[in-house]
Structures are given as structure tokens and as C-alpha cells.
Amino acid sequence: MSSEPPKPSRLESILMRLGTAGALLAMLGRGSRPWMLPLVLVLLVIGAGMVFLQSVQYVAPFIYMVF
Amino acid sequence: MPQVTLGVSALYHDAAAALMIDGQVIAAAQEERFSRLKHDPSLPVRAAQWCLDEAGLSAQDIDQLIFYEKPLRKFERILSTSIATFPRSALSFPRQMKAWLGDKLWTRNRLVEAFGVRPERVGFSDHHRSHAASAFYSGPFERAAVLVADGVGEWATTSLWRGGPAGLEPLGEVRWPHSLGLLYSAMTAFLGFAVNEGEYKVMGMAAWGTPRYREALDRVGRLLPDGGFALDLDHFSHHWHPTRAYTDRLVALLGPPRPPGAPFALLDPSASAAARAESQRHADLAASVQSWLEDALLHVIRHAHQRSGEANLCLAGGVALNAVANHRLALEGPFAQLFVQPAAGDAGGALGAAQWASFGVAGRPWSPSRFRPDLGPSLDEGRVADLVADLGFPCEALPHEDALLDRAAQDLLSGQVLGWVQGRAELGPRALGHRSILADPRGPDTALRVNTRVKLREPFRPFAPSIAEEQAALVQLPPAAAALGPYMTVACPASDRLREAAPAVVHVNGSTRPQLVSAADDPRYHGLLRRMGEATGLSALLNTSFNLKGEPLVGSATDALATLARCELDAVYIGPLRVGRPPARVLGG
Amino acid sequence: MGALRRAWIGLTGQFAWRLRPAHMLRSFSRTEQGSALDMFAAVESTDRRDIRKKYFRHALDEWRHAGIFRERAREVAGPDAVESGREEAGMLVEHGIVGGRTLFERLGERDFLAFVFVAEADAVEQFGVYARHGLLDAGTEAALERILKDELFHVSYSKHELDRLSEAEGAAAARGAVRRIRWSRFKEGYLRLSRDIGHGMSSLWLLALYGLVLPPFRLFARLEAPGWQAPPTEARSAADALMSEA
Numbered sequence: 001m002s003s004e005p006p007k008p009s010r011l012e013s014i015l016m017r018l019g020t021a022g023a024l025l026a027m028l029g030r031g032s033r034p035w036m037l038p039l040v041l042v043l044l045v046i047g048a049g050m051v052f053l054q055s056v057q058y059v060a061p062f063i064y065m066v067f
Numbered sequence: 068m069p070q071v072t073l074g075v076s077a078l079y080h081d082a083a084a085a086l087m088i089d090g091q092v093i094a095a096a097q098e099e100r101f102s103r104l105k106h107d108p109s110l111p112v113r114a115a116q117w118c119l120d121e122a123g124l125s126a127q128d129i130d131q132l133i134f135y136e137k138p139l140r141k142f143e144r145i146l147s148t149s150i151a152t153f154p155r156s157a158l159s160f161p162r163q164m165k166a167w168l169g170d171k172l173w174t175r176n177r178l179v180e181a182f183g184v185r186p187e188r189v190g191f192s193d194h195h196r197s198h199a200a201s202a203f204y205s206g207p208f209e210r211a212a213v214l215v216a217d218g219v220g221e222w223a224t225t226s227l228w229r230g231g232p233a234g235l236e237p238l239g240e241v242r243w244p245h246s247l248g249l250l251y252s253a254m255t256a257f258l259g260f261a262v263n264e265g266e267y268k269v270m271g272m273a274a275w276g277t278p279r280y281r282e283a284l285d286r287v288g289r290l291l292p293d294g295g296f297a298l299d300l301d302h303f304s305h306h307w308h309p310t311r312a313y314t315d316r317l318v319a320l321l322g323p324p325r326p327p328g329a330p331f332a333l334l335d336p337s338a339s340a341a342a343r344a345e346s347q348r349h350a351d352l353a354a355s356v357q358s359w360l361e362d363a364l365l366h367v368i369r370h371a372h373q374r375s376g377e378a379n380l381c382l383a384g385g386v387a388l389n390a391v392a393n394h395r396l397a398l399e400g401p402f403a404q405l406f407v408q409p410a411a412g413d414a415g416g417a418l419g420a421a422q423w424a425s426f427g428v429a430g431r432p433w434s435p436s437r438f439r440p441d442l443g444p445s446l447d448e449g450r451v452a453d454l455v456a457d458l459g460f461p462c463e464a465l466p467h468e469d470a471l472l473d474r475a476a477q478d479l480l481s482g483q484v485l486g487w488v489q490g491r492a493e494l495g496p497r498a499l500g501h502r503s504i505l506a507d508p509r510g511p512d513t514a515l516r517v518n519t520r521v522k523l524r525e526p527f528r529p530f531a532p533s534i535a536e537e538q539a540a541l542v543q544l545p546p547a548a549a550a551l552g553p554y555m556t557v558a559c560p561a562s563d564r565l566r567e568a569a570p571a572v573v574h575v576n577g578s579t580r581p582q583l584v585s586a587a588d589d590p591r592y593h594g595l596l597r598r599m600g601e602a603t604g605l606s607a608l609l610n611t612s613f614n615l616k617g618e619p620l621v622g623s624a625t626d627a628l629a630t631l632a633r634c635e636l637d638a639v640y641i642g643p644l645r646v647g648r649p650p651a652r653v654l655g656g
Numbered sequence: 657m658g659a660l661r662r663a664w665i666g667l668t669g670q671f672a673w674r675l676r677p678a679h680m681l682r683s684f685s686r687t688e689q690g691s692a693l694d695m696f697a698a699v700e701s702t703d704r705r706d707i708r709k710k711y712f713r714h715a716l717d718e719w720r721h722a723g724i725f726r727e728r729a730r731e732v733a734g735p736d737a738v739e740s741g742r743e744e745a746g747m748l749v750e751h752g753i754v755g756g757r758t759l760f761e762r763l764g765e766r767d768f769l770a771f772v773f774v775a776e777a778d779a780v781e782q783f784g785v786y787a788r789h790g791l792l793d794a795g796t797e798a799a800l801e802r803i804l805k806d807e808l809f810h811v812s813y814s815k816h817e818l819d820r821l822s823e824a825e826g827a828a829a830a831r832g833a834v835r836r837i838r839w840s841r842f843k844e845g846y847l848r849l850s851r852d853i854g855h856g857m858s859s860l861w862l863l864a865l866y867g868l869v870l871p872p873f874r875l876f877a878r879l880e881a882p883g884w885q886a887p888p889t890e891a892r893s894a895a896d897a898l899m900s901e902a
Contacts, residue, residue, distance in 0.1 A: 027139055
């Protein structure tokens, strides 16, 4: 948009992401691939880490150095 | 309160936005026309903003923002395929997961942040449902079977629907990794063209060859008795390799792939016999995959006819843009009438997502109509005049319709190649007389001239004609393809008269991909065609998209003038202005 | 700072031009193509009608330079190494429109001019370092010479226009804009590095996960069967299904 759209608050963003994660797990649970659930849980943890590092991109290289 | 629905397609290729108010399509545009990045996949923020501006609305007025597919189901498909193809998917897994876990999985967040709408107003259609809706709800039939065929959506690669007053009923689907579109794309890559971009080139090249590899292709893509098909996955790697779509087994079967950019020697009299033979092999490969696709689609639509019990068929998805195949479906298929709207690819998904939400879910009344693809931005004439003056282009204002059309026809008859920017831009890849390059199709060297001086594209690709509706007999459109006439979505045999009089728009095999223009749909463009008819007896023009190779169709006036400055177009008509070639001092260099 | 930058360009250039000359040329081509997009967008956006022609000509120069670099990359790489247009488009996403706005719209006219001035001056310096260190083959050097002439014009006109635009507020306003742009380019460079490290590290993590965690799941996973399948059953209402991402 040519002017910045109103941004959701940090809390709203986190709630939306939790909602998405919940919808993903629920979809797998009721579908034909419930065996993917443990793997998806691990991936969601990694995804949360990636999203966190994107939000602190100025210090991200130092965090990477720790790992 | 009017119900405002914004459809959005993005994050794969051809991002677009489409705005509907109370079931009326108000505006639709592709992001590439604003960003100038061909097939731009990024969220169509600019296109959406334009749509809202056009309606005098802001983001706060959007009642529903509907994304064209379901990201979580797509993620499920990608992850489970990575697991099923372990360990061959080692290269693609990190790449895919990075893109998904860091970005695409959170599409709802991205939509809310980019478009400024409340999270509870964001919805998600299905990829194939969006395509099906864009075909059925844009079409001329009360009831119809709807077939969607593309690379892949969430899971479906081909799907069948029944459209009617009750909405769209899913009847069945063929699932990933078995895909008509991906087989064709694999062969596009095999022939050295970019996937999602070069499929038209394969279709154009096919006319130069004979399908002598059909038997080999029948082994890698089998037609099944249930009306479906199966790929022999040993020959393809689209489901596990990040960039390569075929395996060494396909190379062993068909011979070495064509290197990207290899010259097409069949049109070069000075080429060696070996080079000609190699180009002939490439053309034969293209002819073979084209022939395979046509037979596969015929097989599939026979099943669709039987399963749906409908008389008419709407087609959508990238495969539906194969105009040559559409001719065979019309000629040999079981359906009485076919309809393919010109934005059948992912850009049309934005339109379909909005249409599904409006008609399929909200239950707004809908009736068949004639689809108009000119849903995009138009240019402000005052601003264009200022820009032209500021940049120092010679310009002539022709405010009277007759004077404008007479002058344009005169230019064309004197052999000039013109840019033609009139009214609202088209949605989809086809230039249909709104963002077009036009030339008199009668000269024997017109095609070569447009190609080498303006379009700079592969010499084996054909040009298409626009023809005034009253001279429809210039082409042999099958009765079942009558509804495709206005959209350039079907190729058909040219009449003897067109072949003799206008070789520039007839392909090497005698086919042509016409746009039939009516006075009711487009009075100005029809007027120009009529003037050409009065002068030559042939109400036809060569019509190709107004862009340079690798660029999207022109969007702004600056784009049009920049294109004029960078190639050998003779003039551009923007609304009532005739803009001539700029003097050297403007061009610099 | 300038000497440090030149030393860095010389050092990295030694490796880059020896190991991946075609890649270097292609990346220059994309940068020039991206600049052309930014300049064409500025032609549309500026309210100062007297500067439009300069932006337009600048854009045409950049577009021509992109072609020169692309052509040279092809010559250097040989006929079998043509990059697909799609990959090129993918590398251009930082130009054109970012977050719904063009570079001109994001920066405003003064900072945009400062950006053009700084970017062009940096490019002139960079090409100068390559020439002084003798890193370029004769063909590439000749191509760069043609381009440098235009770049010098871009440096001088953007500086002139920046000063002209800042006349009312004094020279400090122009210097402030240049400082802001230098700082933001430094930050962007750092963030790019941060992202590259992030990409590398997350690739390693995910590859490790792939090798260690995925194998047992392989026992359950099957590709879908070919042929027609029944459509997925949907227990939700159409309205509920529409509002769900799954």
C-alpha cells in the first residue's frame, strides 16, 4: 500500500501464529497423516526460532555464533 | 452496506488482486504490471491498492480478503512428499522448509500485515476451487462441467467439478505427483526453456516437428482406463529435486536435452546440416509432448463428460492456456461448447477466490455473462500528456475518434509498427487490444520485422491476429469453440484467404490463434480493424503483447514510453495521443 | 572508511573475478536492471517535472548497462550456461516495489537523489578498484569503460540535483541526506550478511534434522496413487471451510 497499513500488535501476531500452528496440527490429526504430528511439532519449534530470529535480525548473527 | 471482497493470489507466481462489490467484479490486476517483475510472486499490495482506489475504498472497507489457496494443505503435501522420497529429497527439504517455516506457513500473518485487514476477515479458498470458480462464474453457461488442470495446487493437479445454480460440486481429482502440467513443464525444461514461462514456446515449436517420440512419451505418461493418467516417476524429479524436473532416465529415453538459448536452425538457411537435424529433433520432441498432452486431455474430458453428465465444459489452470490443445478438445471432444477465460493461470485465481466467496459461499445471485478481461488500470490522459511533454517525445493529440482511427490506420498501412494503449489493461497474459503492439499482417516480412525490431523473441514463435467479428470466416473456429473467439485461447486453422493475405499471423502448420473483436465489446479497436478492412479488404491486425522480451505487459505511461524508446516501434497511441519516436537526446547513450 | 572499503573490494574482487566472473557480471546486470526499475518508477512519482527527463535517461542507461553485463556474462560463461529469466527475476525482488512502495516513495525525493548519488559513486569506486588491481579481462574492462562514462554523468547530475533541491535549507540538508543514505546502506549490508548467515545456519539445522529425524517417518509415507480419486470429504460448512487455512 502506498501508505503503511495498520500493523497488528505483537500479541495479535503471536496469537495468529499460534492459531495457524493449531490449525495445522488439527488438520493432520483428523486427516490421513496423523503420523506426521511429531515431526511437524519439531518443525514448528524450528519455525518459531526462525520467526524470532527474523524479528531480532540485528543481533541474529551473534545468536547464530552461540549455536 | 455493500459487501466488499478482495481475492488475492500470490507466493508462487503471477500474483494478482481482484475486487468484487456485491458480486460485481470491479477491478483486477496483476502485481507484475506495477512492480515490472515478470510473474512477480510477491503479495500484490500495489495491485490491491489500485483496486481499492478504483472503487474509492480503503483497506478498512474490506469485508473479506480471500487468499486463493490453503497454505497448510500445501505444506502437508510438500512435507509428506519430502518424507516419501527420502533420501533423494535431501537438497530440496532444507530449501522448502526454510521458505515455509520462516515465511509461507504464516500466510495469514503476512496478509494481515501487508493489506491492513483484521485477521478474522481473512479467508482461504482452495487452489483448484479458485481456478474452477474463475472459469465457471466468468463463463456463459448456466450449468457446466469444470475441469482444472495445472502443475499442482494443494494436492490436486487435475480436478473435475460440476457447476450450476447450487454452486461448484467437486467430482474428483488426480493428485500430485501425477500431473499433466508438470509433465509438460518437465519437457519445457528439457527443451531449454524456463518453467512457467517457456510452455508457450514449446507449443509454438511443436508446429515445426512431427511427434516421432510419442511412443517414448506414452511410456512415461500412461493413460489409465479410469479416465485418468499416471506418470512413470522414475523419469521425473519434480517431486524431490529443488530445480530439475526430469531424471537421467528421461535423457536416456529421449536423448540429450536442448541447451538453453540454442539457436533454432530450421529458420536459418546458412545453418549446417547437423545443426538443422538437431533443431528438428528438438521440434519433434516439442511436437511429441504437445501431441501427448492433447490426447491426455481428450482422454480426461471424455471421462469428465461421462462423470458430470453436462453438455458444456469450462477449462481453467495453466494447461487451459494451451490454445492448440483447446482446438482439439473443441473438435474431437464430447462437449457441445467450451469456455476458457484468458486469465486461466494463477492470476485468475485471485478472481476465482473472490467469486467463490461471493457466489459459492455467500450465495449471491449469479447469472452467466460475457467475460470482459479489461479489468485493470487505465491511464489518466492529462498525466500522460504532461509526461510526454516533460520527456520530450513528439506528440499529436487526436481528440476526434475518426481522426484518431484514420491516423492509426494510415500508420499501419504505411508499414509502421504501433503500440496501442487504450482503456483498461487486460487481466492475464493475453494482450487483447488494450496493451498491444499492432502491425499490418499482410507483408511477407511483417512477422520478422516485429520480431527482430521490436519483440526480440524466438523466431519460431507465431504471431496472432485480431479480426473484426464480421470477418470471422477468416478462421475456421470449430462450433464448440465459439465462446473462445474473443480471448485468443484457441488456435485453429486459418482460411486460405488469411493464409495468402496475412502470412504474418499464420503459423508454419497453417494454424492461427485469433481474437474476434466485436463493436459492442471494444468499439475503438473494432473501428480500427474496420478501417483496415475498408483499405485492404482484410479487417485484421497482427496483435502481440506490448512488452519487451522478459518484461511484463506495459502498465504505466512511463512503461509504454520506455518501451517505445528501447525498441524500434514507430509510435504509441495512448488514448487520443499519438506519441512518436523520441529524439536521440532523450535516449542518451 | 573509504580506504577500508576499497581494500575490501580489492580483496573480495581477487577471488570473485577469478573464481566466478560470469556470476559477478550477472549480478551487476541484475543490479543495473533493478536500478532501471527504480528510476522508471521515479519518473512516474516525481512532482518536479523538470527532472523527469534526467531520471528517464538514467533509467535507459541502466537498462542498457544491464544488457552489456548480461551479454558479457554470456560470453564469459560460454553458450551452455545461460541463466533462466526466472532466476534473474527472483534476484530482483529488492527493487521495484518493496512493501507496496517504490524506492522513491519510501525515501522521498531528497533521499532518493542522495541514494542515487551514493550508489553511483560507490559503483564508480568499485569499478575503479577492479581496474586498478588488474582483475578484469580485456573484454570486461572494455565493457566497464563504456559503462563508467554514464556512471560519472549519473554521479554528477544526482549531486547537482540534490544540491539544487536542498538550496532553500542549505548545504547541510544535502549532506544530511547523504549521511542518512550511507548509514542505511551500511545497515542493509549488515542485514544482508545477517540473512545470509541465517540461511546458511538454518540449512545446516534442517539438513541435520532431515538426516536424523526423518528416516523413521519414511516407513509411513506413501506417494499418492495415480488416476482419479474421490474429492476430499468436507465436514465443515462452506463458510467455515472458507475461513480456515487448512
